[in-house]
Amino acid sequence: MHISRTDLNLFVVLDAIYSQGNITRASQTLHLSQPTLSHALARLRSMFDDPLFVRQGSAMVPTPFTRSIITQVRQGLHLFEMSLQPDQSFHPQQTERRFHLGLRDVFEATILPRLMQRIAQQAPGISITSVRVDRREIEAGLSSGNLDMVLEVPIPLAGNIHQQRVSRDRLIVLSRKNHPKMPKKKNVALDLNTYLQQSHVLVSSRKQGMGLEDFELNREGLRRQISLRCQHYFAACRVVSETDLLLTMPEQYAKMANAQFMNRIDPFPLATQQIDAHLYWHASADSDPANTWLREQLFELMQQVV
Template sequence: MHIAKVDLNLFVVFDAIYTEGSLTRASLKMNLTQPAISHALARLRTLLNDALFERQGHVMVPTPLARSIIEPVRQALRGFEVTLNGAERFDPATSERTFTLAMRDVVEPTILPPLMARIAQAAPSVGVNALRVARGDLEGELAAGSIDAAIDLLLPLSKDIRQMRLPSDQTVVLVRAGHPQVQHALDLEMYLRQEHIQVSSRRSGPSLEDVELSRRGLQRRIRMRCQHYYTACTVVSQTDLLLTMPERYGQVLNQQFGHQLLALPLELAHIDNQLYWHANVDSDPANRWLREQIAEVLNTLP
């Protein structure tokens, strides 16, 4: 099949249907009528001699062929987009682009407010979408261009993924004001005598501080395990439990709670986040500008 005989717009529609799982949502995303989306899908089905999607209830489920070609299609579309963008100068003052960033929820509240404040001044029409991507999918999403950049811990990714080390964060302990035993300072003996909250999205497993304590032959008592630091901060305000967490996020949350933020009496490696992007956007003016804004914001954080 010669590419001259193929309407590449059909693959843009294919990507939209695959992403949205619905002809209706795909039509809204692309600002096309639903009959136009259906017609494009019918043409692509004929071209590839495959149904590509099968309706199950209200969801369009991809066929094995559709699943096998989605990543190459996305990479090809992203390559065209990068080529076209690279041919033009990116002007943040007039751009109406929306960037998509992947980041963990613990990073989002510390980075997004100052990042959006900075972008709003330099690029009043530029938008940002922040979402969470499973670490196993991160490289594929970057390659496909469904996300422009990602912020996460140091991960074992291929050479196609570029990365930049971001400023480190430290670990602190949050204790409610008026705690009967902990006031203004905390040593390791007192830390181990207290009961603790552990925050994790996993069902089980140690935190960094538990790994270090175990290495020393020590153990703290976990009284409660939950998924979100906001929940844990609320519990701290109503109990004598202690919460160990990243300092910057602790400062953000503590604006509401007014807890004591005390130094962790334990030597831990600093929490190093990395900024990731794909090699195919390394020279893209828009992506490079976005990376510069993120780096500048993090360099100015306390």
């Protein structure tokens, strides 16, 4: 199949149906009638000799073949669109665009308020959608274009995923005021034996598995007792304020999440490496002026957190 005999608009239709998962929404996005979109889909099916999408109720579910080509299709459309721009300069005040960011609650709370203030002042046409993403899905999300950027701890990813360290933090331990097992003197820190003798809260979106602090303990052949596993640090801070459970979490977010509870803060009683946060984006967006601008904002704001 030679590109000279291919209508490139068909790939725009393919991407829209894949993104929206619905013919009606895809037609609205492209400002085309549903019959026009259905005709384009029929041409695509004939061209690839594959159904491409299977209807389930009102949803259009992509076939394995569609899933296998969508990343390349989106990258090609993006590069083609960039090449057609007569002015490659970026004007924040004139740009209208939505970015999808992969953020955990830690980063949502620490970075989004100031990011949105900056966007309102410098680029009011830019909007942000923050989503929680499994680490195993980061590479696929960035490659497909479903995610523009992700803030996460260091993880191994393919070479087409670019990354930059944007901040460093450390672990601290929260306990309620007047906890019976904590040191009575304010200038005496929590020791390791006392830490291990207590019951703990672990914050994680996963049903099982260890937290970062548990990996650090395991290196020394140590384990702690997890009595509660919950999804959000704010909820965990409240639990700590009303129980004898301890919570281990990043220091910068603790300053915010713990503000109204005034739990005691101690250093994590084990020498550990600092917690790095990395910003990830796909290589195809590396030279995109709007993407570059937003990366710069995130980098500057993350530097201010520490």
